[in-house]
Amino acid sequence: MTSTQTSTPSARTPVRFGLIGTGWRSEFFARLARQAPEAFAVAGVVSRRPERAAEVARDWGVPTFATEEELLAADPEFVIPCVPWGEMGPTTARLAGAGVRVLAETPPAADLEGLRTLWSAVGESGLVQVAEQYLLMPQHAARLAVVRDGVIGDVSSVQVSSTHLYHAVSMIRGFLGVGRGPVTVHAQSFTAPLANPLSPAGWSGSDAPEPTATTLATLDFGDGRTGLYDFTDNQWWNPLRARRIVVRGSRGEIVDEKVTRLVDPWTPVESSLVRRQAGLDLNLEGVDLQHVSFDGRVVWRNAFAGARFSEDDLAVADLLAATGAWARGEGPAPYPLAEACEDHQISLALGESIRTGTSVTTGIEGWSDAAGTAAADGAPA
Numbered sequence: 001m002t003s004t005q006t007s008t009p010s011a012r013t014p015v016r017f018g019l020i021g022t023g024w025r026s027e028f029f030a031r032l033a034r035q036a037p038e039a040f041a042v043a044g045v046v047s048r049r050p051e052r053a054a055e056v057a058r059d060w061g062v063p064t065f066a067t068e069e070e071l072l073a074a075d076p077e078f079v080i081p082c083v084p085w086g087e088m089g090p091t092t093a094r095l096a097g098a099g100v101r102v103l104a105e106t107p108p109a110a111d112l113e114g115l116r117t118l119w120s121a122v123g124e125s126g127l128v129q130v131a132e133q134y135l136l137m138p139q140h141a142a143r144l145a146v147v148r149d150g151v152i153g154d155v156s157s158v159q160v161s162s163t164h165l166y167h168a169v170s171m172i173r174g175f176l177g178v179g180r181g182p183v184t185v186h187a188q189s190f191t192a193p194l195a196n197p198l199s200p201a202g203w204s205g206s207d208a209p210e211p212t213a214t215t216l217a218t219l220d221f222g223d224g225r226t227g228l229y230d231f232t233d234n235q236w237w238n239p240l241r242a243r244r245i246v247v248r249g250s251r252g253e254i255v256d257e258k259v260t261r262l263v264d265p266w267t268p269v270e271s272s273l274v275r276r277q278a279g280l281d282l283n284l285e286g287v288d289l290q291h292v293s294f295d296g297r298v299v300w301r302n303a304f305a306g307a308r309f310s311e312d313d314l315a316v317a318d319l320l321a322a323t324g325a326w327a328r329g330e331g332p333a334p335y336p337l338a339e340a341c342e343d344h345q346i347s348l349a350l351g352e353s354i355r356t357g358t359s360v361t362t363g364i365e366g367w368s369d370a371a372g373t374a375a376a377d378g379a380p381a
Contacts, residue, residue, distance in 0.1 A: 014041040015324030017103070018076035020068065020091060022047045022056050025105060026082035030060045032317050036307045040320055043076035068095070077327040078103050080131070085110040089118040096122035101327050103320075104130050107166050107344040108337060115341045119366045122337070129323055129333060130340035134167045135174045136315040138300050142273050142292035143247060143254050145299040147175055152261050153251030161230035162243040165347035166340070172219060172227035173343065175247045179369040180342040184361045187217035187229070187353040198237050217350050229350065259294065271295050289314070338367035 014037065019026045022045060033040035044063040047053040053064040065071045071079065078101040081091040089109035095102045108130050109115045122128055135144055147155055158175040160168045193209035212233050219227035235241045247254040252261025257273045273294055279287035287308055292300040302309075304317050325331030349360040 014039055015320060015327075016041045016043045016075070016077050017320065017324075018043045018071045018074065018079040019045045019082055020071070020079060021045075021082035022052050023082055026080075027060065028316070029080055029082070029320070030062055032309075032313060032320065034061065035309065035313075036304050036317060039304065039317070040324075043074040044071045046071050072098075072100060077101065078129075078323055081105065089114045092128055093118055093121040096125050096127040100127065102128045103323050104128055104337070104340070106130060106132055106340060107347075108340050109344070112345060112348055115344060115367075116365065119337070119341055123341075123366055126333075126336075128337040129326065130335050130337060131316070131319060132167070132170050132335045132340055132343065133312070133315040133319045134163060134171050136318045138275075138289055138292055138302075138311050138314060139257070139273065140171065140245070141315075141318075142294065142300040143245070144174060146254065146259060146273070146294055147177075147247060147249070151251075151259060151294075152247065152249030152253055155247055155249045156224050157226050157228070157246075157248040159228040159230065159244070159246040159248075161235070162245060163236060164231045165350065166343040168229055168231065169219070169227075169343045169346045169350075170335075170339070171245075172229070173221075173339075173346075176221060176225050176227065178221045178225060180338060181368050182222070182362050182364065183346050183349070184220040184359055185217055185346060185349040185353050186359040187215060187350045189213050189215045189354050194232070194238070195240060196234055196238055198239055199234055200237060215350070215354065217353065219346065273299070341365070341367040 017029070017040070019029060019042060026045060030042050030045070033042045042062040044065050045056055045060070046065050046068055047056055048066060053066070056062065057064045063074065079095055080103045081088060081095065082105055083091050085107065088104060088107070092102050092104045092108060109118045134140060155176055158172045160171050162168065162171070191211050191213050194212040195207045195209050196212065197204055197207060214232040215229065217229040219229065221227070232241050235243070244256060252259065259271045259273065260268060262268050271294060273292055275292050276290040278285035278290055286306070288302060288305055289311065290302050290305060291298045302314060303321065304314060309317060319334055322331060322334035326333050345362050345365065349362050353360045
């Protein structure tokens with residue numbers, strides 16, 4: 001093995017970022033800084049309502065400002081706009097246009113025209129990254145490390161039943177290692193009864209099945225490379241629908257935690273991705289996922305041990321650390337705007353395919369490789 005997926009927080013000073021907005025996404029980032037103060041610090045939060053600003057200052061323990069200009073005077077290394085879809089593109093363009101490094105939320109704009117407008121304004125600036133964290137989640141990051149080490153050969157097919165739209169597309173593209181260009185999407189939606197006992201609002205107390213949509217889609221990237229998208233509404237929360245991933249290559253495949261590959265012409269072997277989880281049974285180290293290993297080698301390591309982060313927290317924390325390294329000129333761009341535009345363009349094609357009942361092929365855009373924009377390391381990171 002040669003790859004270990006992890007980000008290391010700067011040993012010098014915490015990464016300082018600013019936030020625009022005071023909703024649950026903004027609170028998510030502020031909470032990570034509160035739990036890992038040696039790694040992150042919130043330079044300030046913009047709230048245009050004085051009463052909300054007072055609540056945030058009290059409850060989050062961070063400085064608040066009435067304007068973006070006041071926030072920028074606090075000298076954040078980058079700014080995260082946590083605003084509604086319709087405001088994301090204009091806010092990102094305004095910040096990057098002023099020379100500010102931005103970590104935009106997903107999606108970076110609401111629709112294809114919004115993506116085009118944003119790209120035209122700041123796409124070539126190199127100042128915009130996007131907060132796409134799914135391939136940084138520990139198990140996905142471990143799988144990606146195994147794939148990039150060539151264990152299963154050249155990847156030709158990825159099946160994702162986990163999350164939705166641009167997030168799932170980012171996973172499919174990342175495991176395939178494809179760049180940005182035309183993709184043919186064919187999608188269908190089916191409705192069937194399913195109990196839905198848990199949602200973001202909490203446990204419903206009902207086990208009665210209700211009509212629930214499942215979307216199935218094929219994504220054809222050309223050259224024999226395909227993706228299969230499978231998502232049931234509320235799959236993130238519903239405990240009756242698991243998450244599954246299959247990555248198929250020329251010498252084997254990964255199915256969830258099992259890796260099967262050919263080691264010589266006569267010998268297929270199986271191995272597993274193994275989690276080292278603290279806090280189980282008589283282990284008194286605290287509740288922490290410490291690392292994921294493959295054949296005795298660590299392929300993902302927790303850079304925030306002791307913070308007691310969930311796996312989603314760990315992915316976002318790794319993204320924040322990587323964005324901080326990029327902002328300081330100490331690391332590569334973690335997820336450039338071009339990659340996020342491509343992800344959302346494909347997810348919009350998926351929705352169009354459902355509406356029209358036909359296959360949809362995406363076009364060449366300003367962020368496409370064919371338009372002269374180089375891919376980041378040849379694939380989403």
